[in-house]
Amino acid sequence: MNMLKSGISTSQIFGLPASQAGRYEFFGYGPRDMYNEIARQMHQVPGYAAWVLKKLEDMRLKDLQLYFKACHESRGLLRNLFWSDGINQLHYQLFGDVTAFDATYKKNKYSCPLVIFSGVNHHNQTIVFAGALIMDETADAYIWLLRQLMFAMKGKSPTSIITDGVMAISNAVRDVFSKVRHRLCVWHLIRNATSNVGNSSFSSTFRKIMLGDYEIPVFKRKWVQLIE
Known part of the structure; x- marks a missing residue:
């Protein structure tokens, strides 16, 4: 070192x-x-992980609603870290009915996935509900994160949760949010359609239907026409 x-x-x-x-x-x-x-x-404590935990402790002195939870191994290694401040929690209470659960950000020096729980406010702006760092992308790790989210948000679960469809995440959602509607991210659906269907016309129309603002009967009619 x-x-x-x-x-x-x-x-x-x-x-x-x-x-x-x-x-x-x-x-x-x-x-x-x-x-x-x-x-x-x-990831050993003391060290970088200890510095992060101390930083969060200092932040909690200014924000009493700040919630964070660390999960350690028996050897003292920091495996998972979850945090959500007071503003994050307020935003969730107001706009958390539809929550996106994204674990695709890995561009950090430790190669640990950065997990973001986010949503959209009444101005169509992206807002963050919570963040986390995890050491491995297992169902157990995601179950731990979702339970921390529930605790931080005082037991309020979303109506719908949006993910990228990774099996470990899907299993975790099924375990913690068994009654919540699980939806796939539009971006991933469009990417999958584009990469698996070699027809540019289909991909273009599929994108318009996915992103369009249609009444249900209109959407169904356009969808049938696309498939035909």
């Missing part, structure tokens, strides 16, 4: 002992092993 802080890349760090061993295969330790070890150290 000290070498990383000094600006030496992980590949360079791995190359040093490997060169001393003579050949990489003699080293008995691969680059992926080193990346995993660095990730484990970064």
Whole structure:
């Protein structure tokens, strides 16, 4: 970790002992092993994770409604972290009937999925209800997150929840929100249709129908015409 802080890349760090061993295969330790070890150290408490938790504690002094929950392994590693501040919770009470559950953001230095619970307000603006970081994308991890959401929002469940259709997320939604309508994200539906149907005319019409504002009978008629 000290070498990383000094600006030496992980590949360079791995190359040093490997060169001393003579050949990489003699080293008995691969680059992926080193990346995993660095990730484990970064999630240890104390360390980066402890700093984040301290930051959230400080924020709660200014926002008494701030709720956060951390899940640790027996070795002290931070596995999951959920948070929602007072404004997030107020927005959920007002606009949380339809909640999007998105776990596609992974562009962070720890390669941990950033999970966002969001919705749309009366000005058609995207608003955030809660955020989370998770170590792995398992049904258990998502079940834990959804239960934290329910606790933070004082037991209020959405009417509909929108996801990207990943099986682990679908299973978690079925476990926690068994009576909530589960819908697939429009963006993913359009992407799937475009990638699986080699007809540009179909894709264009499909997009217009998906994004159009139609009464139900009109939508059904347009849908039948599209399929025909």
